[in-house]
Amino acid sequence: MRAYCAGMDWKRKVGRVGVLTGAGISTDSGIPDYRGANGVWTTDPEAVGAFTLDRFLSSADARARLWSSYLGHAAWRAEPNSAHRALARLSRSGVATRVLTQNVDGLHQRAGVPAGKVLELHGTMRDTTCTACGDTTPTEQVLARDESDPACPKCGGILKPAVVLFGQHLDETVLGQAQIIAGASEVFLAVGTTLQVEPVASLCEIAVRAGADLVIVNRDPTPYDDVASAVIREPIGTALDWICDALAGHQSAAPAKDVPVGE
Incomplete structure:
Protein backbone atom coordinates (compact mmCIF):
# COMPACT_ATOMS: atom_id res chain seq x y z
CA MET A 1 0.00 0.00 0.00
CA ARG A 2 1.21 3.50 -0.79
CA ALA A 3 0.21 7.04 0.04
CA TYR A 4 0.66 10.07 -2.17
CA CYS A 5 1.14 13.26 -0.15
CA ALA A 6 0.99 16.59 -1.95
CA GLY A 7 2.12 18.47 1.13
CA MET A 8 2.56 17.61 4.77
CA ASP A 9 1.68 20.92 6.46
CA TRP A 10 -1.69 19.38 7.35
CA LYS A 11 -0.04 17.01 9.81
CA ARG A 12 -0.11 19.39 12.75
CA LYS A 13 -2.16 20.25 15.81
CA VAL A 14 -5.34 21.99 14.71
CA GLY A 15 -8.44 23.44 16.33
CA ARG A 16 -11.23 22.20 14.03
CA VAL A 17 -11.49 18.89 12.19
CA GLY A 18 -14.35 17.63 10.05
CA VAL A 19 -14.49 13.92 9.32
CA LEU A 20 -16.58 12.36 6.55
CA THR A 21 -16.85 8.59 6.98
CA GLY A 22 -18.21 5.92 4.67
CA ALA A 23 -18.75 2.18 4.74
CA GLY A 24 -15.02 1.43 4.63
CA ILE A 25 -14.51 2.54 8.22
CA ILE A 31 -20.02 -4.86 8.30
CA PRO A 32 -19.63 -5.25 4.52
CA ASP A 33 -19.28 -2.16 2.35
CA TYR A 34 -21.44 -1.51 -0.70
CA ARG A 35 -19.23 -1.12 -3.75
CA GLY A 36 -16.10 -3.08 -2.85
CA ALA A 37 -15.15 -6.46 -4.30
CA ASN A 38 -17.44 -8.20 -1.80
CA GLY A 39 -19.80 -5.28 -1.31
CA VAL A 40 -23.56 -5.55 -0.90
CA TRP A 41 -24.37 -4.05 -4.31
CA THR A 42 -21.46 -5.86 -5.99
CA THR A 43 -22.50 -9.34 -4.90
CA ASP A 44 -26.25 -8.76 -5.24
CA PRO A 45 -27.02 -5.92 -7.70
CA GLU A 46 -30.76 -6.66 -7.57
CA ALA A 47 -30.79 -5.75 -3.88
CA VAL A 48 -30.61 -2.10 -4.90
CA GLY A 49 -34.29 -2.30 -5.89
CA ALA A 50 -35.38 -2.96 -2.31
CA PHE A 51 -33.43 0.11 -1.20
CA THR A 52 -35.13 2.46 -3.68
CA LEU A 53 -37.81 4.65 -2.10
CA ASP A 54 -40.44 4.33 -4.84
CA ARG A 55 -40.04 0.57 -5.02
CA PHE A 56 -40.13 0.23 -1.23
CA LEU A 57 -43.36 2.23 -0.96
CA SER A 58 -45.11 0.50 -3.85
CA SER A 59 -44.08 -3.14 -3.42
CA ALA A 60 -44.73 -5.42 -0.45
CA ASP A 61 -42.11 -7.80 -1.88
CA ALA A 62 -39.47 -5.04 -1.86
CA ARG A 63 -40.37 -4.16 1.72
CA ALA A 64 -40.10 -7.79 2.75
CA ARG A 65 -36.67 -8.04 1.14
CA LEU A 66 -35.42 -4.92 2.92
CA TRP A 67 -36.77 -6.03 6.29
CA SER A 68 -35.23 -9.46 5.78
CA SER A 69 -31.82 -7.88 5.15
CA TYR A 70 -32.10 -5.88 8.36
CA LEU A 71 -33.13 -8.89 10.43
CA GLY A 72 -29.71 -10.52 10.16
CA HIS A 73 -27.66 -7.38 9.54
CA ALA A 74 -24.10 -7.56 10.83
CA ALA A 75 -24.40 -4.14 12.47
CA TRP A 76 -26.57 -5.52 15.27
CA ARG A 77 -23.64 -7.54 16.64
CA ALA A 78 -20.78 -5.31 15.45
CA GLU A 79 -18.45 -3.48 17.82
CA PRO A 80 -16.49 -0.27 17.14
CA ASN A 81 -13.02 -0.89 15.74
CA SER A 82 -9.72 0.95 16.16
CA ALA A 83 -10.66 3.59 13.57
CA HIS A 84 -13.88 4.50 15.40
CA ARG A 85 -11.96 4.61 18.66
CA ALA A 86 -9.25 6.87 17.18
CA LEU A 87 -11.87 9.43 16.16
CA ALA A 88 -13.46 9.22 19.62
CA ARG A 89 -10.03 9.87 21.13
CA LEU A 90 -9.58 12.90 18.88
CA SER A 91 -12.97 14.26 19.97
CA ARG A 92 -11.83 14.06 23.61
CA SER A 93 -8.47 15.72 22.94
CA GLY A 94 -9.70 19.31 22.89
CA VAL A 95 -9.82 19.47 19.09
CA ALA A 96 -13.30 20.50 17.89
CA THR A 97 -14.20 17.32 16.01
CA ARG A 98 -17.37 16.74 14.04
CA VAL A 99 -18.11 13.40 12.36
CA LEU A 100 -20.28 13.46 9.24
CA THR A 101 -21.11 9.85 8.50
CA GLN A 102 -22.76 8.11 5.58
CA ASN A 103 -23.08 5.03 7.78
CA VAL A 104 -26.27 4.04 9.57
CA ASP A 105 -24.72 1.66 12.11
CA GLY A 106 -24.26 4.01 15.07
CA LEU A 107 -20.71 2.79 15.76
CA HIS A 108 -19.21 6.28 16.10
CA GLN A 109 -21.47 7.00 19.05
CA ARG A 110 -20.83 3.59 20.58
CA ALA A 111 -17.08 4.25 20.31
CA GLY A 112 -17.47 7.36 22.43
CA VAL A 113 -18.01 10.26 20.02
CA PRO A 114 -20.81 12.32 21.65
CA ALA A 115 -24.07 12.04 19.73
CA GLY A 116 -24.15 15.81 19.37
CA LYS A 117 -20.89 15.69 17.43
CA VAL A 118 -22.13 13.11 14.90
CA LEU A 119 -24.28 13.97 11.89
CA GLU A 120 -25.86 10.86 10.37
CA LEU A 121 -26.21 12.03 6.77
CA HIS A 122 -28.03 8.90 5.62
CA GLY A 123 -30.02 8.36 8.79
CA THR A 124 -29.87 5.45 11.20
CA MET A 125 -30.94 1.82 11.00
CA ARG A 126 -31.61 1.80 14.72
CA ASP A 127 -34.87 3.74 14.40
CA THR A 128 -37.95 3.08 12.30
CA THR A 129 -40.45 5.73 11.20
CA CYS A 130 -44.01 5.47 9.94
CA THR A 131 -44.26 7.00 6.48
CA ALA A 132 -47.84 8.07 7.22
CA CYS A 133 -48.01 9.46 10.76
CA GLY A 134 -44.28 9.94 11.47
CA ILE A 158 -45.95 1.63 6.03
CA LEU A 159 -42.98 1.42 8.36
CA LYS A 160 -39.52 2.28 7.02
CA PRO A 161 -36.13 2.14 8.73
CA ALA A 162 -34.98 5.73 9.33
CA VAL A 163 -32.36 5.51 6.60
CA VAL A 164 -32.12 7.45 3.35
CA LEU A 165 -33.04 5.19 0.44
CA PHE A 166 -32.10 5.67 -3.21
CA THR A 173 -31.15 20.74 7.84
CA VAL A 174 -28.61 17.96 8.37
CA LEU A 175 -26.98 18.61 4.98
CA GLY A 176 -26.80 22.34 5.71
CA GLN A 177 -25.09 21.67 9.04
CA ALA A 178 -22.61 19.36 7.29
CA GLN A 179 -21.79 22.05 4.73
CA ILE A 180 -21.14 24.58 7.51
CA ILE A 181 -18.84 22.12 9.30
CA PRO A 199 -24.34 15.76 -2.55
CA VAL A 200 -22.28 14.28 0.29
CA ALA A 201 -19.08 13.94 -1.76
CA SER A 202 -19.16 17.66 -2.57
CA LEU A 203 -18.46 18.40 1.11
CA CYS A 204 -14.83 17.79 0.14
CA GLU A 205 -14.97 20.58 -2.43
CA ILE A 206 -16.59 22.93 0.09
CA ALA A 207 -13.79 22.23 2.57
CA VAL A 208 -11.00 22.73 0.02
CA ARG A 209 -12.49 25.98 -1.32
CA ALA A 210 -12.67 27.30 2.24
CA GLY A 211 -8.95 26.60 2.68
CA ALA A 212 -9.00 23.28 4.53
CA ASP A 213 -6.47 20.52 3.97
CA LEU A 214 -8.36 17.55 2.52
CA VAL A 215 -6.92 14.20 3.67
CA ILE A 216 -8.37 11.11 1.99
CA VAL A 217 -7.96 7.71 3.63
CA ASN A 218 -9.32 5.10 1.25
CA ARG A 219 -8.24 1.86 -0.36
CA ASP A 220 -9.20 2.90 -3.90
CA PRO A 221 -8.88 6.14 -5.90
CA THR A 222 -11.63 8.74 -5.55
CA PRO A 223 -12.74 11.68 -7.74
CA TYR A 224 -11.24 14.10 -5.18
CA ASP A 225 -7.71 12.68 -4.94
CA ASP A 226 -6.27 15.41 -7.16
CA VAL A 227 -7.32 18.23 -4.81
CA ALA A 228 -6.29 16.49 -1.59
CA SER A 229 -3.30 17.47 0.54
CA ALA A 230 -2.78 13.77 1.25
CA VAL A 231 -4.13 10.50 -0.12
CA ILE A 232 -3.41 7.60 2.21
CA ARG A 233 -3.88 3.99 1.13
CA GLU A 234 -2.78 2.13 4.25
CA PRO A 235 -5.40 0.29 6.38
CA ILE A 236 -7.90 2.71 7.88
CA GLY A 237 -7.38 1.66 11.49
CA THR A 238 -3.62 2.06 11.22
CA ALA A 239 -3.85 5.39 9.40
CA LEU A 240 -6.40 7.02 11.71
CA ASP A 241 -4.43 6.01 14.77
CA TRP A 242 -1.46 8.22 13.83
CA ILE A 243 -3.46 10.85 11.96
CA CYS A 244 -5.68 11.56 14.97
CA ASP A 245 -2.71 11.68 17.31
CA ALA A 246 -0.91 14.09 14.96
CA LEU A 247 -3.94 16.39 14.72
CA ALA A 248 -4.19 16.36 18.51
CA GLY A 249 -0.58 17.54 18.73
CA HIS A 250 1.22 14.24 19.34
CA GLN A 251 3.68 14.59 16.48
CA SER A 252 5.72 11.59 17.55
CA ALA A 253 2.79 9.40 16.52
CA ALA A 254 3.23 10.29 12.84
CA PRO A 255 5.03 7.80 10.59
CA ALA A 256 8.76 8.26 10.10
CA LYS A 257 8.39 8.51 6.31
CA ASP A 258 5.99 10.89 4.67
CA VAL A 259 6.00 9.31 1.19
CA PRO A 260 5.15 6.49 0.87
CA VAL A 261 3.20 5.69 4.04
CA GLY A 262 2.41 2.12 5.01
CA GLU A 263 4.30 0.59 2.08
Whole structure:
Protein backbone atom coordinates (compact mmCIF):
# COMPACT_ATOMS: atom_id res chain seq x y z
CA MET A 1 0.00 0.00 0.00
CA ARG A 2 1.21 3.50 -0.79
CA ALA A 3 0.21 7.04 0.04
CA TYR A 4 0.66 10.07 -2.17
CA CYS A 5 1.14 13.26 -0.15
CA ALA A 6 0.99 16.59 -1.95
CA GLY A 7 2.12 18.47 1.13
CA MET A 8 2.56 17.61 4.77
CA ASP A 9 1.68 20.92 6.46
CA TRP A 10 -1.69 19.38 7.35
CA LYS A 11 -0.04 17.01 9.81
CA ARG A 12 -0.11 19.39 12.75
CA LYS A 13 -2.16 20.25 15.81
CA VAL A 14 -5.34 21.99 14.71
CA GLY A 15 -8.44 23.44 16.33
CA ARG A 16 -11.23 22.20 14.03
CA VAL A 17 -11.49 18.89 12.19
CA GLY A 18 -14.35 17.63 10.05
CA VAL A 19 -14.49 13.92 9.32
CA LEU A 20 -16.58 12.36 6.55
CA THR A 21 -16.85 8.59 6.98
CA GLY A 22 -18.21 5.92 4.67
CA ALA A 23 -18.75 2.18 4.74
CA GLY A 24 -15.02 1.43 4.63
CA ILE A 25 -14.51 2.54 8.22
CA SER A 26 -16.84 -0.19 9.47
CA THR A 27 -15.60 -3.17 7.47
CA ASP A 28 -13.13 -4.09 10.22
CA SER A 29 -16.17 -4.37 12.50
CA GLY A 30 -17.58 -7.07 10.21
CA ILE A 31 -20.02 -4.86 8.30
CA PRO A 32 -19.63 -5.25 4.52
CA ASP A 33 -19.28 -2.16 2.35
CA TYR A 34 -21.44 -1.51 -0.70
CA ARG A 35 -19.23 -1.12 -3.75
CA GLY A 36 -16.10 -3.08 -2.85
CA ALA A 37 -15.15 -6.46 -4.30
CA ASN A 38 -17.44 -8.20 -1.80
CA GLY A 39 -19.80 -5.28 -1.31
CA VAL A 40 -23.56 -5.55 -0.90
CA TRP A 41 -24.37 -4.05 -4.31
CA THR A 42 -21.46 -5.86 -5.99
CA THR A 43 -22.50 -9.34 -4.90
CA ASP A 44 -26.25 -8.76 -5.24
CA PRO A 45 -27.02 -5.92 -7.70
CA GLU A 46 -30.76 -6.66 -7.57
CA ALA A 47 -30.79 -5.75 -3.88
CA VAL A 48 -30.61 -2.10 -4.90
CA GLY A 49 -34.29 -2.30 -5.89
CA ALA A 50 -35.38 -2.96 -2.31
CA PHE A 51 -33.43 0.11 -1.20
CA THR A 52 -35.13 2.46 -3.68
CA LEU A 53 -37.81 4.65 -2.10
CA ASP A 54 -40.44 4.33 -4.84
CA ARG A 55 -40.04 0.57 -5.02
CA PHE A 56 -40.13 0.23 -1.23
CA LEU A 57 -43.36 2.23 -0.96
CA SER A 58 -45.11 0.50 -3.85
CA SER A 59 -44.08 -3.14 -3.42
CA ALA A 60 -44.73 -5.42 -0.45
CA ASP A 61 -42.11 -7.80 -1.88
CA ALA A 62 -39.47 -5.04 -1.86
CA ARG A 63 -40.37 -4.16 1.72
CA ALA A 64 -40.10 -7.79 2.75
CA ARG A 65 -36.67 -8.04 1.14
CA LEU A 66 -35.42 -4.92 2.92
CA TRP A 67 -36.77 -6.03 6.29
CA SER A 68 -35.23 -9.46 5.78
CA SER A 69 -31.82 -7.88 5.15
CA TYR A 70 -32.10 -5.88 8.36
CA LEU A 71 -33.13 -8.89 10.43
CA GLY A 72 -29.71 -10.52 10.16
CA HIS A 73 -27.66 -7.38 9.54
CA ALA A 74 -24.10 -7.56 10.83
CA ALA A 75 -24.40 -4.14 12.47
CA TRP A 76 -26.57 -5.52 15.27
CA ARG A 77 -23.64 -7.54 16.64
CA ALA A 78 -20.78 -5.31 15.45
CA GLU A 79 -18.45 -3.48 17.82
CA PRO A 80 -16.49 -0.27 17.14
CA ASN A 81 -13.02 -0.89 15.74
CA SER A 82 -9.72 0.95 16.16
CA ALA A 83 -10.66 3.59 13.57
CA HIS A 84 -13.88 4.50 15.40
CA ARG A 85 -11.96 4.61 18.66
CA ALA A 86 -9.25 6.87 17.18
CA LEU A 87 -11.87 9.43 16.16
CA ALA A 88 -13.46 9.22 19.62
CA ARG A 89 -10.03 9.87 21.13
CA LEU A 90 -9.58 12.90 18.88
CA SER A 91 -12.97 14.26 19.97
CA ARG A 92 -11.83 14.06 23.61
CA SER A 93 -8.47 15.72 22.94
CA GLY A 94 -9.70 19.31 22.89
CA VAL A 95 -9.82 19.47 19.09
CA ALA A 96 -13.30 20.50 17.89
CA THR A 97 -14.20 17.32 16.01
CA ARG A 98 -17.37 16.74 14.04
CA VAL A 99 -18.11 13.40 12.36
CA LEU A 100 -20.28 13.46 9.24
CA THR A 101 -21.11 9.85 8.50
CA GLN A 102 -22.76 8.11 5.58
CA ASN A 103 -23.08 5.03 7.78
CA VAL A 104 -26.27 4.04 9.57
CA ASP A 105 -24.72 1.66 12.11
CA GLY A 106 -24.26 4.01 15.07
CA LEU A 107 -20.71 2.79 15.76
CA HIS A 108 -19.21 6.28 16.10
CA GLN A 109 -21.47 7.00 19.05
CA ARG A 110 -20.83 3.59 20.58
CA ALA A 111 -17.08 4.25 20.31
CA GLY A 112 -17.47 7.36 22.43
CA VAL A 113 -18.01 10.26 20.02
CA PRO A 114 -20.81 12.32 21.65
CA ALA A 115 -24.07 12.04 19.73
CA GLY A 116 -24.15 15.81 19.37
CA LYS A 117 -20.89 15.69 17.43
CA VAL A 118 -22.13 13.11 14.90
CA LEU A 119 -24.28 13.97 11.89
CA GLU A 120 -25.86 10.86 10.37
CA LEU A 121 -26.21 12.03 6.77
CA HIS A 122 -28.03 8.90 5.62
CA GLY A 123 -30.02 8.36 8.79
CA THR A 124 -29.87 5.45 11.20
CA MET A 125 -30.94 1.82 11.00
CA ARG A 126 -31.61 1.80 14.72
CA ASP A 127 -34.87 3.74 14.40
CA THR A 128 -37.95 3.08 12.30
CA THR A 129 -40.45 5.73 11.20
CA CYS A 130 -44.01 5.47 9.94
CA THR A 131 -44.26 7.00 6.48
CA ALA A 132 -47.84 8.07 7.22
CA CYS A 133 -48.01 9.46 10.76
CA GLY A 134 -44.28 9.94 11.47
CA ASP A 135 -44.25 7.88 14.68
CA THR A 136 -40.76 6.58 15.53
CA THR A 137 -39.86 3.37 17.32
CA PRO A 138 -36.63 1.38 17.81
CA THR A 139 -36.02 -0.90 14.83
CA GLU A 140 -35.20 -3.85 17.08
CA GLN A 141 -38.75 -3.71 18.43
CA VAL A 142 -40.12 -3.82 14.89
CA LEU A 143 -37.89 -6.76 13.97
CA ALA A 144 -39.00 -8.61 17.11
CA ARG A 145 -42.52 -8.75 15.65
CA ASP A 146 -41.13 -11.15 13.01
CA GLU A 147 -43.36 -9.76 10.24
CA SER A 148 -42.28 -9.58 6.61
CA ASP A 149 -44.04 -6.25 6.03
CA PRO A 150 -44.73 -4.65 9.42
CA ALA A 151 -47.33 -1.89 9.61
CA CYS A 152 -47.51 1.01 12.03
CA PRO A 153 -49.39 -0.12 15.17
CA LYS A 154 -50.86 3.38 15.56
CA CYS A 155 -52.20 4.14 12.08
CA GLY A 156 -51.52 1.08 9.89
CA GLY A 157 -49.11 2.97 7.65
CA ILE A 158 -45.95 1.63 6.03
CA LEU A 159 -42.98 1.42 8.36
CA LYS A 160 -39.52 2.28 7.02
CA PRO A 161 -36.13 2.14 8.73
CA ALA A 162 -34.98 5.73 9.33
CA VAL A 163 -32.36 5.51 6.60
CA VAL A 164 -32.12 7.45 3.35
CA LEU A 165 -33.04 5.19 0.44
CA PHE A 166 -32.10 5.67 -3.21
CA GLY A 167 -34.35 8.36 -4.66
CA GLN A 168 -34.88 10.00 -1.29
CA HIS A 169 -33.53 13.47 -0.54
CA LEU A 170 -31.22 14.05 2.39
CA ASP A 171 -32.58 16.03 5.30
CA GLU A 172 -31.90 19.65 4.28
CA THR A 173 -31.15 20.74 7.84
CA VAL A 174 -28.61 17.96 8.37
CA LEU A 175 -26.98 18.61 4.98
CA GLY A 176 -26.80 22.34 5.71
CA GLN A 177 -25.09 21.67 9.04
CA ALA A 178 -22.61 19.36 7.29
CA GLN A 179 -21.79 22.05 4.73
CA ILE A 180 -21.14 24.58 7.51
CA ILE A 181 -18.84 22.12 9.30
CA ALA A 182 -16.93 21.35 6.08
CA GLY A 183 -16.44 25.04 5.41
CA ALA A 184 -15.19 25.73 8.92
CA SER A 185 -12.69 22.85 9.14
CA GLU A 186 -8.94 23.35 9.14
CA VAL A 187 -8.45 19.70 8.18
CA PHE A 188 -11.19 17.66 6.52
CA LEU A 189 -10.76 13.88 6.60
CA ALA A 190 -12.61 11.67 4.11
CA VAL A 191 -12.37 8.12 5.39
CA GLY A 192 -13.51 4.87 3.80
CA THR A 193 -15.75 6.47 1.21
CA THR A 194 -15.67 6.27 -2.57
CA LEU A 195 -16.80 9.92 -2.76
CA GLN A 196 -19.09 9.00 -5.64
CA VAL A 197 -22.42 9.80 -3.99
CA GLU A 198 -23.63 13.39 -4.16
CA PRO A 199 -24.34 15.76 -2.55
CA VAL A 200 -22.28 14.28 0.29
CA ALA A 201 -19.08 13.94 -1.76
CA SER A 202 -19.16 17.66 -2.57
CA LEU A 203 -18.46 18.40 1.11
CA CYS A 204 -14.83 17.79 0.14
CA GLU A 205 -14.97 20.58 -2.43
CA ILE A 206 -16.59 22.93 0.09
CA ALA A 207 -13.79 22.23 2.57
CA VAL A 208 -11.00 22.73 0.02
CA ARG A 209 -12.49 25.98 -1.32
CA ALA A 210 -12.67 27.30 2.24
CA GLY A 211 -8.95 26.60 2.68
CA ALA A 212 -9.00 23.28 4.53
CA ASP A 213 -6.47 20.52 3.97
CA LEU A 214 -8.36 17.55 2.52
CA VAL A 215 -6.92 14.20 3.67
CA ILE A 216 -8.37 11.11 1.99
CA VAL A 217 -7.96 7.71 3.63
CA ASN A 218 -9.32 5.10 1.25
CA ARG A 219 -8.24 1.86 -0.36
CA ASP A 220 -9.20 2.90 -3.90
CA PRO A 221 -8.88 6.14 -5.90
CA THR A 222 -11.63 8.74 -5.55
CA PRO A 223 -12.74 11.68 -7.74
CA TYR A 224 -11.24 14.10 -5.18
CA ASP A 225 -7.71 12.68 -4.94
CA ASP A 226 -6.27 15.41 -7.16
CA VAL A 227 -7.32 18.23 -4.81
CA ALA A 228 -6.29 16.49 -1.59
CA SER A 229 -3.30 17.47 0.54
CA ALA A 230 -2.78 13.77 1.25
CA VAL A 231 -4.13 10.50 -0.12
CA ILE A 232 -3.41 7.60 2.21
CA ARG A 233 -3.88 3.99 1.13
CA GLU A 234 -2.78 2.13 4.25
CA PRO A 235 -5.40 0.29 6.38
CA ILE A 236 -7.90 2.71 7.88
CA GLY A 237 -7.38 1.66 11.49
CA THR A 238 -3.62 2.06 11.22
CA ALA A 239 -3.85 5.39 9.40
CA LEU A 240 -6.40 7.02 11.71
CA ASP A 241 -4.43 6.01 14.77
CA TRP A 242 -1.46 8.22 13.83
CA ILE A 243 -3.46 10.85 11.96
CA CYS A 244 -5.68 11.56 14.97
CA ASP A 245 -2.71 11.68 17.31
CA ALA A 246 -0.91 14.09 14.96
CA LEU A 247 -3.94 16.39 14.72
CA ALA A 248 -4.19 16.36 18.51
CA GLY A 249 -0.58 17.54 18.73
CA HIS A 250 1.22 14.24 19.34
CA GLN A 251 3.68 14.59 16.48
CA SER A 252 5.72 11.59 17.55
CA ALA A 253 2.79 9.40 16.52
CA ALA A 254 3.23 10.29 12.84
CA PRO A 255 5.03 7.80 10.59
CA ALA A 256 8.76 8.26 10.10
CA LYS A 257 8.39 8.51 6.31
CA ASP A 258 5.99 10.89 4.67
CA VAL A 259 6.00 9.31 1.19
CA PRO A 260 5.15 6.49 0.87
CA VAL A 261 3.20 5.69 4.04
CA GLY A 262 2.41 2.12 5.01
CA GLU A 263 4.30 0.59 2.08
